[in-house]
Amino acid sequence: MTAITERKLARPADRSPLDHASYGDRIFRGLLTLGAVTIPLLLGFLVLELWQGARLAMGKFGLGFVTNSVWDPVAVQFGAFPLIFGTLLSSLIALAIAVPLSLGVAIFLTEFSPEGLRQPVAFLIGLLAAIPSVVYGLWGIFVLIPALRTTAFPLLREVLGFLPLFRGPIYGPSMLAAGIILAIMVMPYVMSVSREVLLAVPDTQREAALALGATRWEAVITAVVPYARSGIIGAVILGLGRALGETMAVTMLIGNRHEIAASLFAPGYTMAAAIANEFSEAVGDVHLSALAYVAFLLFVVTVLVNAGARLLIWRVARGSAAGGKAL
Amino acid sequence: MSDLQPVASRTAPPLVRAPARTSASEVRMETVEVSAMYGKFTAVKEVSLRFAANRVHALIGPSGCGKSTFLRALNRMHELSEHGWITGRVLLDGQDIYGSRVNAMQLRRRVGMVFQRPTPFPTMSIYDNVAAGLRVHGRHRRAELDTVVEQSLQQAALWDEVKERLRASAMTLSGGQQQRLCIARTVAPSPDVVLLDEPTASLDPQSTQRIEELLFELKRDYTIVIVTHNMQQAARVSDTTSFFYMGTMVESGPTRQIFTTPADEQTEAYITGRFG
Ligand SMILES: Nc1ncnc2c1ncn2[C@@H]1O[C@H](COP(=O)(O)OP(=O)(O)OP(=O)(O)O)[C@@H](O)[C@H]1O
Ligand SMILES: [Mg+2]
Numbered sequence: 001m002t003a004i005t006e007r008k009l010a011r012p013a014d015r016s017p018l019d020h021a022s023y024g025d026r027i028f029r030g031l032l033t034l035g036a037v038t039i040p041l042l043l044g045f046l047v048l049e050l051w052q053g054a055r056l057a058m059g060k061f062g063l064g065f066v067t068n069s070v071w072d073p074v075a076v077q078f079g080a081f082p083l084i085f086g087t088l089l090s091s092l093i094a095l096a097i098a099v100p101l102s103l104g105v106a107i108f109l110t111e112f113s114p115e116g117l118r119q120p121v122a123f124l125i126g127l128l129a130a131i132p133s134v135v136y137g138l139w140g141i142f143v144l145i146p147a148l149r150t151t152a153f154p155l156l157r158e159v160l161g162f163l164p165l166f167r168g169p170i171y172g173p174s175m176l177a178a179g180i181i182l183a184i185m186v187m188p189y190v191m192s193v194s195r196e197v198l199l200a201v202p203d204t205q206r207e208a209a210l211a212l213g214a215t216r217w218e219a220v221i222t223a224v225v226p227y228a229r230s231g232i233i234g235a236v237i238l239g240l241g242r243a244l245g246e247t248m249a250v251t252m253l254i255g256n257r258h259e260i261a262a263s264l265f266a267p268g269y270t271m272a273a274a275i276a277n278e279f280s281e282a283v284g285d286v287h288l289s290a291l292a293y294v295a296f297l298l299f300v301v302t303v304l305v306n307a308g309a310r311l312l313i314w315r316v317a318r319g320s321a322a323g324g325k326a327l
Numbered sequence: 328m329s330d331l332q333p334v335a336s337r338t339a340p341p342l343v344r345a346p347a348r349t350s351a352s353e354v355r356m357e358t359v360e361v362s363a364m365y366g367k368f369t370a371v372k373e374v375s376l377r378f379a380a381n382r383v384h385a386l387i388g389p390s391g392c393g394k395s396t397f398l399r400a401l402n403r404m405h406e407l408s409e410h411g412w413i414t415g416r417v418l419l420d421g422q423d424i425y426g427s428r429v430n431a432m433q434l435r436r437r438v439g440m441v442f443q444r445p446t447p448f449p450t451m452s453i454y455d456n457v458a459a460g461l462r463v464h465g466r467h468r469r470a471e472l473d474t475v476v477e478q479s480l481q482q483a484a485l486w487d488e489v490k491e492r493l494r495a496s497a498m499t500l501s502g503g504q505q506q507r508l509c510i511a512r513t514v515a516p517s518p519d520v521v522l523l524d525e526p527t528a529s530l531d532p533q534s535t536q537r538i539e540e541l542l543f544e545l546k547r548d549y550t551i552v553i554v555t556h557n558m559q560q561a562a563r564v565s566d567t568t569s570f571f572y573m574g575t576m577v578e579s580g581p582t583r584q585i586f587t588t589p590a591d592e593q594t595e596a597y598i599t600g601r602f603g
Contacts, residue, residue: 081352205448208442209463210407210435211404212516213432213433213464214430222459223448226448246565
């Protein structure tokens with residue numbers, strides 16, 4: 001105890017002119033701390049608000065809300081299963097299409113493309129991310145859907161019709177159409193993040209593989225991509241996050257029906273789309289509360305998916321000390 | 328990395344292997360007036376050297392004199408550098424490795440390279456690192472890989488330290504062990520020539536000593552060319568030494584002679600530590 005007090009007392013004596021700088025430091029640190037504290041606080045309020053709004057529906061439907069498929073505002077019966085299903089499925093389709101394509105482009109840009117092409121292409125892809133989602137939605141309605149309905153979907157049904165996924169009537173607006181538009185919207189993010197990550201792979205890794213007699217392509221597969229893998233997973237998660245929450249374009253293309261269908265040609269619905277569509281014209285407190293419940297669930301699903309993905313990155317990165325840094 | 332000059336397609340006929348390794352003084356590799364350029368800048372000027380089989384050949388000289396560039400011309404890595412190109416001829420067992428029918432990938436299998444910093448593949452296990460070169464060349468048979476991995480690790484004097492944990496990540500090894508792992512990875516496809524670019528520059532004295540001892544073992548099987556900044560190291564490990572200065576090869580000869588009675592003033596100045 002005495003030692004501590006002594007040191008405290010001794011302080012003013014050995015204060016140097018440098019100490020003046022620390023006032024600015026302290027203010028700056030205070031501001032930053034405030035900012036850092038605000039975020040969890042905001043999050044807390046958000047969850048609380050959603051919880052408040054959803055209380056009525058939670059009391060009425062309980063956890064059964066998650067597994068129930070009926071959504072009938074007239075009979076005041078609500079279940080969110082088709083919405084959860086639609087959200088996950090459309091995002092999954094989006095990733096299945098977007099990830100290979102984005103990775104391919106990123107690998108091409110960092111490893112194979114001529115120098116002069118790299119920046120312009122990366123810039124253009126960056127622009128794609130800046131287009132508002134209504135515009136994607138409109139493009140989807142006027143260009144994508146007609147093209148899908150008249151050519152792509154019938155062809156898919158012809159070739160892959162033995163799978164239940166590609167059977168049944170073709171309307172146009174559908175789970176698959178939404179998945180495709182989501183894929184297009186998510187691609188710029190996955191592409192540019194994986195590009196950054198690949199660029200961060202040291203040349204010594206490429207050279208080590210090339211010196212073993214690998215071709216450029218083999219060097220990419222054996223050395224570059226594995227080195228960057230946790231960063232690439234991060235890119236995919238970013239894309240997934242975008243896809244899960246995307247609202248406007250999806251609601252314009254998915255058909256907006258509270259149904260679960262085996263066929264990807266059938267319409268569906270997502271949580272975000274349902275909230276956006278029904279909130280303004282909700283009839284009655286229970287309907288409103290059910291939508292808040294959906295919002296709450298969307299929050300939970302997003303958190304779960306992200307946590308799961310973090311876990312995946314962590315497990316992958318554990319094996320590769322260097323790879324983890326790329327993120 | 329981008330300006331890869333066109334190389335012969337992978338279907339080109341492989342380099343002809345020398346029939347057998349015979350007398351020790353046989354010339355395995357030879358350069359004839361090799362110049363190496365980065366765009367318009369000439370980093371190496373008309374270097375002619377011979378590398379004898381089962382010998383260690385050291386390249387010394389002050390920083391920036393073109394040792395690494397020259398070394399990278401020997402396995403066609405130089406042409407992967409931006410705007411890298413060369414003139415002159417590099418012969419491996421008499422065949423020009425820059426010949427139009429030579430496949431650079433096949434060549435690099437016969438002329439392996441170890442870099443200054445250990446470059447293990449961090450996501451791979453110790454085993455997979457050593458097997459990487461073989462797998463790239465389509466050798467996947469388990470039994471064969473097992474044998475070669477063990478042999479190579481033994482050659483690199485690492486086997487006893489890692490035999491219990493071949494499946495562990497290569498990143499669990501110390502820096503010196505990682506460099507020996509890289510040596511094992513380089514010798515696994517059984518090259519003829521092993522190029523080492525300052526392989527001990529990032530290592531502690533003990534690890535350095537291990538690698539120097541290792542070179543004595545390795546030269547029984549390979550032709551070794553080593554770049555080093557360390558005069559003592561060159562004197563200890565090499566049979567022949569060549570002194571580079573500002574892109575030219577000033578003097579070359581038996582190591583003992585270079586270090587005791589150098590013919591050139593610059594060489595003498597360098598080895599006695601008056602510059603560099
Ligand atoms: N990628 C490159 N592009 C352009 N010039 C280069 C490149 N790499 C090296 N050089 C130049 O070529 C010359 C020779 O470089 P090199 O790396 O071969 O020297 P070194 O003898 O290995 O030096 P050190 O002992 O420092 O490794 C230097 O002047 C260097 O600046
Ligand atoms: Mg060098």
